[in-house]
Amino acid sequence: MISLTVPVYxxxxxxxxxxxxxxxxxxxxxxxNWEIIFVNDGSHDGSAEFLDSLAASCPRVKVVHFRRNFGQTAAMMAGFDFAQGETIIPLDGDGQNDPEDIPRMIAKLEEGYEVCSGWRKDRQDNALQRNLPSILANKLISAMSGVQLHDFGCSLKAYRAEVIKGVRLYGEMHRFLPIYAKWHGARITEIPVSHHARKTGHSKYGLERVLKVIMDLMTVRFLDRYMLKPMYLFGFWGFLSLVASLGFSVWAVYMRTRDTFSPIPRFP
Amino acid sequence: MMAVFAFMTGVICILMGLLAEMITRTFHESQNKAIYMVRDTRNLDGKTSAD
Structure with a gap:
């Protein structure tokens, strides 16, 4: 069965x-042979009632209502937790992804890949505010994580359930889901997907993401490399500091005593 | 002097942030706690996130 999960806010x-x-x-x-799980992340514009009516009309529609707004990462987690299919495909709730790409992604999974990422090659968003930071961020994430993808931000990705079920995400880590999958030994590929301009509503993201992405990236790298041996990282900085302190001590003693041994007085 | 001091403060704060990330993960995963609370579900009768 194929489970689609849609965070809705x-x-x-x-x-x-x-x-x-x-x-x-x-x-x-x-x-x-499919289901769609809408996770209503504390919407207050009538999305909840609309989803309830959808669920009443079609048994394949499952809805999870959150008690309040918990953020996109929590909504995606809930989608994965409630999904029953062996293939899980998160979609954006804003209609910018094209469902026509889903069969192509599933075909990739059937070829033996465990993760198929969407790549919004022809992106329809504000160039300076959304696209440029996004390109930089993707380059940076690829270089730092060793997972070569062009578009981490695209939610339209297809996962085999076994690489995603045990994953626990915190904060705004949904961007790094392919990296978590990589730790589970997943084989990852990507295909270009089409992308539509936003027709309704407004984007909930801005430029302040850049710093957050950098911090999240450090966290991911730390968890990947040092989670089982944190002493190596902290110990490295500790030893660096100790060596520096030793160096400065020697220097200070030298500065204090050099006149004593000097044959010529420096300050007549 | 201040440059070195500020730099080391930065390094220590970032390292503390990483420790805090470990602690939040320990907190949530040790009690198998989800990061969200569910009010209601439709067409998912009797199923919980643990299934």
Whole structure:
């Protein structure tokens, strides 16, 4: 079974068209062997009522309502926790991804890959504010993590359930999901996916992400390399500090005593 | 002097941040606690996130 998970936060207008498109694609390709899990992350624009009516009309629609807004990472986690399929595909709730790409991703999984990432090659967002930082961030993440992907930010990715089920995400770590999958020994590939301009609602991200991405990246790198041997990292800085202190001590003693041994008085 | 001091403070704060990340993970994973709370579900009767 294929599980689609959709984090929803105030996307009332986008949900209807998104669901119709998804249903068309999934029913054509997989008849009834699929489910879609909407995780309502504390929306307050009527998305909750709309999702309830969708769930009432179609048994394949599952809905999880959060008590309040917990953020996109928590919503994705909930989607993975409740998913029952052996293939899990997170989608954006804003309708910018195209469900037509799903069958191609699943074909990649059937070739033997465990993660297939979407790559929004032709991205339809504000160039300076969204795309440029994103390109830099992706280059940086690829270089630091050793997972070569062009687009970590694209939520449309396909995962085999076994590489994603045990993963626990905190903060805003959903961007680094392929890296977690890599630790589970996943083989990763990517395909270009189409991307539509946002029609309704507004983006919930801005430029302040850059620093957060850098900090998250340090965390991921730390967890990857030093989680089982934290002493190596802390000990390295400790020894560096000790050696520096030793050096400064010797220097200080030298400065204090050099006049004593000097044959010529320096300050007549 | 201040440069070295500020640099070391930065390094120590970042290392403390990494320790804190370990602690939050220990906190949540040791009691098998989710980072979200569910009010209600539809078409998921009787299933919990633990299934």
């Amino acid at each position: 105030n996307e009332r207008e986008a949900l209807g068209p998104l669901f119709e498109k998804v249903r068309a694609v999934m029913e054509r390709n997989y008849s009834d």
